[in-house]
Amino acid sequence: MTDYLSTGALPDEYAQLAKTVRDFTRSVVAPVAAEHDRNHTFPYEVIAGMAELGLFGLPFPEEYGGQGGDYFALCLALEELAKADQSVAITLEAGVSLGAMPVYRFGTEAQKQEWLPQLTSGKSLAAFGLTEPGAGSDAGGTRTTATEDGADWVINGSKQFITNSGTDITKLVTVTAVTGVKDGGKKEISTILVPASTPGFTAEPAYDKVGWHASDTHPLSFDDVRVPRENLLGERGRGYANFLRILDEGRIAIAALSVGAAQGCVDESVRYAKEREAFGRPIGANQAIAFKIARMEARAHTARTAYYDAAALMLSGKPFKKQASIAKLAASEAAMDNARDATQIFGGYGFMNEYAVARHYRDSKILEIGEGTTEVQLMLIAREAGL
Numbered sequence: 001m002t003d004y005l006s007t008g009a010l011p012d013e014y015a016q017l018a019k020t021v022r023d024f025t026r027s028v029v030a031p032v033a034a035e036h037d038r039n040h041t042f043p044y045e046v047i048a049g050m051a052e053l054g055l056f057g058l059p060f061p062e063e064y065g066g067q068g069g070d071y072f073a074l075c076l077a078l079e080e081l082a083k084a085d086q087s088v089a090i091t092l093e094a095g096v097s098l099g100a101m102p103v104y105r106f107g108t109e110a111q112k113q114e115w116l117p118q119l120t121s122g123k124s125l126a127a128f129g130l131t132e133p134g135a136g137s138d139a140g141g142t143r144t145t146a147t148e149d150g151a152d153w154v155i156n157g158s159k160q161f162i163t164n165s166g167t168d169i170t171k172l173v174t175v176t177a178v179t180g181v182k183d184g185g186k187k188e189i190s191t192i193l194v195p196a197s198t199p200g201f202t203a204e205p206a207y208d209k210v211g212w213h214a215s216d217t218h219p220l221s222f223d224d225v226r227v228p229r230e231n232l233l234g235e236r237g238r239g240y241a242n243f244l245r246i247l248d249e250g251r252i253a254i255a256a257l258s259v260g261a262a263q264g265c266v267d268e269s270v271r272y273a274k275e276r277e278a279f280g281r282p283i284g285a286n287q288a289i290a291f292k293i294a295r296m297e298a299r300a301h302t303a304r305t306a307y308y309d310a311a312a313l314m315l316s317g318k319p320f321k322k323q324a325s326i327a328k329l330a331a332s333e334a335a336m337d338n339a340r341d342a343t344q345i346f347g348g349y350g351f352m353n354e355y356a357v358a359r360h361y362r363d364s365k366i367l368e369i370g371e372g373t374t375e376v377q378l379m380l381i382a383r384e385a386g387l
């Protein structure tokens with residue numbers, strides 16, 4: 001990884017990875033995306049193919065079954081997948097950056113040995129349960145509790161909107177919970193590993209979402225869920241700080257996914273604008289359409305440079321919080337704006353669910369909400385700017 005990454009000249013190993021995932025997306029992901037969207041089914045066979053390619057192990061060392069790559073490699077894979085199917089891309093994003101990464105970053109050696117090989121292989125999925133009915137943007141409002149009882153933690157409470165939490169291959173849910181009160185009266189929040197098979201843990205029926213129909217999202221309930229004390233992940237009371245770090249990184253990944261969605265809309269629109277005729281010529285021959293597509297391309301490109309920049313800073317060990325928020329803000333807005341414009345270019349066909357641009361139109365809205373809303377990104381950027 002070099003300090004500076006150019007969108008026009010990726011080092012060979014990254015370019016090769018992007019091409020491999022692009023080919024896989026065209027041949028395996030795209031052909032079944034509309035069907036899984038229509039049926040609201042989790043695409044197990046596609047996820048198995050991604051696992052075989054090693055995508056779930058991309059940023060992890062080989063000793064834990066990973067590919068020995070880095071976070072930027074993960075971002076490139078997300079961008080390529082999201083061009084055709086955001087549901088598949090978010091399954092990878094949440095599985096790696098929210099599921100496995102907390103174990104890798106904060107786990108003991110024993111926890112890493114137990115969980116990482118199965119997660120990096122893509123044979124199992126882990127979810128990250130932070131959001132609660134009363135605690136989203138204000139995640140410090142966590143009410144779920146974990147109390148000590150002998151050699152165990154006993155967890156009670158609920159989580160909301162948790163990705164990858166109820167699939168047949170979900171093996172682990174990492175949750176934040178209040179474990180006490182700090183000096184000064186603030187909540188002490190810690191992070192605890194809960195194997196999905198633990199009695200008292202329930203993934204409630206899946207949500208009926210506007211988009212991301214092939215991604216798995218559930219409310220979770222914890223009713224006297226008992227796990228050993230060794231399942232504490234990271235230091236007691238560091239749960240809040242640790243998940244902020246995970247979310248900072250995750251924003252770069254969501255930005256990459258959003259750029260993929262934005263670019264997918266450009267690619268579809270270029271193809272359609274050449275093909276579709278009105279008034280005796282291709283609609284793309286009208287400057288109104290060509291300029292709309294030019295703006296879409298510019299948005300995708302600008303957002304891409306923003307996530308490349310944030311990733312380069314992160315991987316060189318420099319502060320990247322502001323750049324990650326800027327990238328997430330710019331890229332999620334680019335995805336939503338491009339989805340709206342692409343749908344317009346497709347006319348009535350753009351309003352038909354079977355078309356990829358219609359799926360992007362429904363899928364892209366959540367990009368402005370998940371892993372920190374647009375308003376949260378603006379708060380973070382304003383704070384970094386000194387306000």
Ligand SMILES: Cc1cc2nc3c(=O)[nH]c(=O)nc-3n(C[C@H](O)[C@H](O)[C@H](O)COP(=O)(O)OP(=O)(O)OC[C@H]3O[C@@H](n4cnc5c(N)ncnc54)[C@H](O)[C@@H]3O)c2cc1C
Pocket residue numbers: 094098127128129130131135136137138160161162163164209212217366369370371372373374375376
């Ligand atoms: C499909 C999907 C998948 C998800 N996956 C996960 C997951 O895997 N794990 C997980 O933990 N969570 C997950 N989430 C939750 C997601 O991160 C939250 O929905 C998001 O952080 C917003 O929280 P909230 O929904 O409680 O909205 P709220 O925090 O209640 O916000 C409501 C509105 O108020 C605005 N707002 C709040 N505070 C302020 C302020 N101070 N100033 C200005 N505006 C403000 C927000 O920007 C928003 O517009 C997922 C959500 C969805 C929909």
